[in-house]
Amino acid sequence: SQQGEEDPQALSIQEGENATMNCSYKTSINNLQWYRQNSGRGLVHLILIRSNEREKHSGRLRVTLDTSKKSSSLLITASRAADTASYFCATAGLTSGSRLTFGEGTQLTVNP
Amino acid sequence: DTAVSQTPKYLVTQMGNDKSIKCEQNLGHDTMYWYKQDSKKFLKIMFSYNNKELIINETVPNRFSPKSPDKAHLNLHINSLELGDSAVYFCASSQDLRRGTGANVLTFGAGSRLTVL
Numbered sequence: 001s002q003q004g005e006e007d008p009q010a011l012s013i014q015e016g017e018n019a020t021m022n023c024s025y026k027t028s029i030n031n032l033q034w035y036r037q038n039s040g041r042g043l044v045h046l047i048l049i050r051s052n053e054r055e056k057h058s059g060r061l062r063v064t065l066d067t068s069k070k071s072s073s074l075l076i077t078a079s080r081a082a083d084t085a086s087y088f089c090a091t092a093g094l095t096s097g098s099r100l101t102f103g104e105g106t107q108l109t110v111n112p
Numbered sequence: 113d114t115a116v117s118q119t120p121k122y123l124v125t126q127m128g129n130d131k132s133i134k135c136e137q138n139l140g141h142d143t144m145y146w147y148k149q150d151s152k153k154f155l156k157i158m159f160s161y162n163n164k165e166l167i168i169n170e171t172v173p174n175r176f177s178p179k180s181p182d183k184a185h186l187n188l189h190i191n192s193l194e195l196g197d198s199a200v201y202f203c204a205s206s207q208d209l210r211r212g213t214g215a216n217v218l219t220f221g222a223g224s225r226l227t228v229l
Contacts, residue, residue, distance in 0.1 A: 033217065042116075042202055042220030043155075086153060092216050099145075099168050100216055102155040 006089060006103040014111050019076040021106040023089030024069075030092045032065055033100065034074050037086045046074075046087075079110045115139050118203045118221035125193060126229055132189045133224045135203030143167075144186040145218070146178060147202040155202070161186055193228045200225045 006023045013019055023032070031050045035043040049056045049065045049072065056063045062075040076083055086107050090100040118135040125131055137144060145168070146158040160168035161180040175191045190197060203221040 031216075035218075037153075040223075042204075042222045043218070045217050045219070048217060088155065090218075099157050099160060100218060101157075102147075105153050105155075107153075 006087075006106045008106060009104070010107045010109070012109040012111065013079060015079060015081055017079055017110075019079050019083070019108055019110070021074045021087050021108070023072045023074070023103050025072075025089075025091045025103075026070065027091075028094050029067075030094050032063075032072050033090045033092070034061075034063060034072075035088045035090060035102075037088065037105070039085070043088060076108075079108075081110050081112045084108060084110045114221075115219050116203055116205055116221040118201075118224050120224060121222065122225050122227075124227045124229065127193055127195060129193050130189070130191045131193060131226070132187055133201055133203075133226075134185070134187045135221060136185050137203075137205040137219070138184065139205055139219060141205035141207055141219070142183055143206045144180065144183070145204040145206075146186065146188050147204060147220075149200045149202060149223070151199070159186075159188075190226075193226075195228050198226055198228045 029051055031048055033048045034046045036046055037043045047058050047063050049063050060077045065072045086105045088105045089103045092100050116137045143162045145160045147155050148158055149155045158170055158172050159178040163183045164180045177189045180186045200223045202223050204218040206216050206218050
């Protein structure tokens with residue numbers, strides 16, 4: 001069964017606002033990653049957070065991880081029209097060589 | 113230079129035909145993957161090779177056969193195409209998957225959109 005579930009499925013905001021996307025998963029993980037997919041393109045890795053980390057920042061991105069609730073959130077601050085894309089979380093299991101399992105994605109639209 | 117390149121970008125074909133998609137990476141990665149993304153954008157792993165060795169083989173019809181001639185290349189051949197095979201197929205690569213955390217960060221190709229009529 002699918003590991004990650006994301007909500008909301010779609011999010012529409014104005015430029016300058018913050019966007020928050022959530023991801024929940026079912027089994028214990030080694031790490032969790034977020035990817036962005038622009039329309040018609042491949043996925044691009046944004047950030048990785050390990051299971052022993054609680055928060056990580058990269059530029060305008062902030063990721064949190066709560067392993068007790070098996071959930072993560074991605075916050076994009078001061079959004080721009082260029083942030084319009086689908087955002088996916090992906091989890092890696094505990095065993096060595098565990099594959100990444102992707103969530104269903106959140107479609108973010110940032111209106112100018 | 114494109115890190116992960118796959119060809120063709122678009123493929124339109126009739127049911128029953130056989131087709132191949134090619135993938136090459138110039139990142140020096142040891143592990144390569146094929147993912148399938150359906151019309152709802154759900155991304156599902158199909159296969160993974162590490163240094164030409166098959167390490168992940170999900171429940172995929174045996175009409176799909178991956179081939180890795182060397183660690184920089186992973187091709188996907190599909191026999192007897194069906195309507196349900198229509199999707200976008202993504203190739204990806206990472207460092208040696210077996211090295212653990214950080215080594216499973218994926219670099220994706222731009223995708224190959226397959227349409228079966």
